[in-house]
Amino acid sequence: MRNQLSGLWSRFKKPQPNLVESTLVGNAVPAVSETENQIPVLLALARQSDIDAMRAMFQDTPYVAVPANGIDHACKVAGHIMFPVVVYDPFLDPAERQTGFRRMVGAWRAPSMVLVCDSDARSDEASQRMGAFSIVCRPLERKTLISVLHSAYLHWKSQPSAAEPFSPSVPVTSACRRSSTR
Amino acid sequence: MIRGLTVLVTDDEPMIVTMLAEMLRSAGHPVIEAVGAQEAVRVLQKRHVDAIVTDRDLLGVTGLLAAVKRPVPERRAAVVFLSSYADRENPAPNVLQKPFQMKELQRKVADALAGRCG
Numbered sequence: 001m002r003n004q005l006s007g008l009w010s011r012f013k014k015p016q017p018n019l020v021e022s023t024l025v026g027n028a029v030p031a032v033s034e035t036e037n038q039i040p041v042l043l044a045l046a047r048q049s050d051i052d053a054m055r056a057m058f059q060d061t062p063y064v065a066v067p068a069n070g071i072d073h074a075c076k077v078a079g080h081i082m083f084p085v086v087v088y089d090p091f092l093d094p095a096e097r098q099t100g101f102r103r104m105v106g107a108w109r110a111p112s113m114v115l116v117c118d119s120d121a122r123s124d125e126a127s128q129r130m131g132a133f134s135i136v137c138r139p140l141e142r143k144t145l146i147s148v149l150h151s152a153y154l155h156w157k158s159q160p161s162a163a164e165p166f167s168p169s170v171p172v173t174s175a176c177r178r179s180s181t182r
Numbered sequence: 183m184i185r186g187l188t189v190l191v192t193d194d195e196p197m198i199v200t201m202l203a204e205m206l207r208s209a210g211h212p213v214i215e216a217v218g219a220q221e222a223v224r225v226l227q228k229r230h231v232d233a234i235v236t237d238r239d240l241l242g243v244t245g246l247l248a249a250v251k252r253p254v255p256e257r258r259a260a261v262v263f264l265s266s267y268a269d270r271e272n273p274a275p276n277v278l279q280k281p282f283q284m285k286e287l288q289r290k291v292a293d294a295l296a297g298r299c300g
Contacts, residue, residue, distance in 0.1 A: 038288075068197075069197075073197055076195065079266075079280060079281060080264065080280050080281055081201065081202075081205075081282060081284065
């Protein structure tokens with residue numbers, strides 16, 4: 001897992017003048033040194049516990065959690081604010097499990113989508129087929145989450161134009177811990 | 183000290199108001215939230231604010247702008263308009279085209295406040 005993430009990281013590692021800290025330090029959490037360098041992350045998540053956990057994990061990082069309470073809400077927000085990274089739970093709206101992801105991607109201009117799912121093979125595979133940038137599985141781990149967000153943000157930054165249609169240029173990676181029982 | 187200056191955020195959509203407010207709070211501004219122009223006018227009648235962030239197409243925006251024009255010009259709030267139709271090539275100083283990045287909003291508000299203070 002560590003090798004997989006560091007490989008992904010090195011793939012996008014390049015000077016990022018607007019990024020607070022372009023190297024992962026210590027426990028792989030980017031440090032914050034300037035308050036103006038804040039990266040908003042839209043949390044389109046079904047569970048309040050996930051939102052609360054991520055808010056806590058974003059402490060002392062450049063990431064600012066902005067929760068949305070539904071796909072309609074998220075898509076409406078997209079008309080106002082650009083989010084480099086959207087964290088999306090396919091179960092945000094069960095009725096839109098198949099269409100929700102595309103709606104979200106279509107609403108924004110080229111966001112990097114990170115999916116949150118339970119760590120079982122079926123939902124993991126289904127999420128990968130959607131074409132997300134990456135996947136994080138419950139139980140959420142701060143180090144993993146922040147590393148994935150960092151890569152997702154750099155991916156977004158590396159895109160030639162925010163107006164380009166979304167097309168993942170890297171293979172989707174999963175940051176899920178594999179259960180030994182599977 | 184621009185960071186401590188009060189910003190009034192208004193929009194017809196409560197969730198947009200909340201989101202914009204959170205973004206400006208994270209930049210160090212005390213923020214007052216108002217859903218709709220009428221509520222924003224009520225806030226202006228009671229409190230002094232240093233800047234207003236509003237959608238240019240907000241219903242009742244004309245009344246809001248009238249309320250901004252206080253008798254004492256030096257206490258007049260700077261206004262930042264959010265618009266879907268702004269010209270990115272030749273941007274007006276107080277207009278921010280949607281969709282925008284968080285840092286663009288923060289910068290626009292900081293510029294508006296700096297202009298007002300200057």
